[in-house]
Amino acid sequence: MTPPPYLSITTDFGAAYTGICAGVAARLAPAARVQVLSDEVSKYAVVEGALLLEQALPHLPVGVHLAVVDPGVGTPRHPIAVRTGRGDFLVGPDNGLLVPAAEALGGVAEARILENPELRLPAVSSTFHGRDVFAPAAAHLANGVPLGEFGTALRPRPLEIPEPVLGKGELGTVVLYPDDFGSLVLGATPRDLAAAFGPLEHGTELEFAGIRVCWAATFGDVPEGEPLLFADSSGRLALGVNLGSAATRFGLSAGRTVTLRVIRES
Structure with missing residues (x-):
């Protein structure tokens, strides 16, 4: 028997807003097994979130991993999805959050901007892309929608950490x-x-x-x-x-x- 698709969620939202994202994902991908990895990343702490993902995701099942630590929500920063060498999809903002985990999962194989309006919620808030853009994208990927249908290819921004x-x-x-x-x-x-x-x-x-x-x-x-x-x-x-x-x-x-x-x- 083929196991159900796996979808993890990591945010700095706290329980309530993360629960909304989990509900959107579960509604759009009812066959998926949805797990909240953490809703307790420190507020706006992109580096902390990125390093949690880097450490955690190699131990999780291959699947779709939604991550939102997004102090630039509503600005021109891109919402993206990344396919990794291991076969996972990472979904989140293009602010460096996803790249360390992608490298830990075999590297970035492909990345796309989440710009297809058919793969978002009908109304998109300027301050809650986790609900309106990222959770729907994660669900559609879990349902098997090809990454190429989401939008334009790009190279994700790396995470900037000062060298020792x-x-x-x-x-x-x-x-x-x-x-x-x-x-x-x-x-x-x-x-x-x-x-x-x-x-x-x-x-x-x-x-x-x-x-x-x-x-x-x-x-x-x-x-x-x-x-x-x-x-x-x-x-x-x-x-x-x-x-x-x-x-x-x-x-x-x-x-x-x-x-x-x-x-x-x-």
Whole structure:
């Protein structure tokens, strides 16, 4: 038996507006299995949403993945759908949100602007494209409508993340977002850490802005309430506090720069 088409939804809308999008998708594609992956992406946080999709979608069934974190809704930015090398379709705004996940799913094979009025709701609000444009497109793709029927081909805009900066004895990187536990996910990886300082054993102490942190494998490797630098489940570096919030402790938010240095005891 052929399994039903799978359709996931990720937004920064909260439950009610995301539920409306799920209802539109379910009404137009009644055979589809619709799952809300998350409605709790931080408001307007395109980078956070993009990296959640990059991390999550490879673990989900091949299907249609609707994602809306869209501070530019109603502006000339394009609504798009992307076909990936794995065979998934990603639907959302052309603001970089979809590209990291597409690359994790085998790359962008094809992308189209969602401009066919027959594949939208009859009335399109200027502020709720999730309901009126994206959810209908996702449903029609789940129903088997060919991507080429949606509109003009284009190359999606990449997600812009500042590259880490390797200086003399230091690693500069940006805070990408705080996760739900208050850990600060950074725009650098353990490979960048090794490039800056050479191989580091767990237990090595580093500092940023006068704050000491331990390079550790997991939270329980440091005492309760103590800070650590670790590799999170996405493979990026992160600052955390064992049974606490690094975002609250350090007063850092997305976009702030952190410069790490190894503490060399004399």
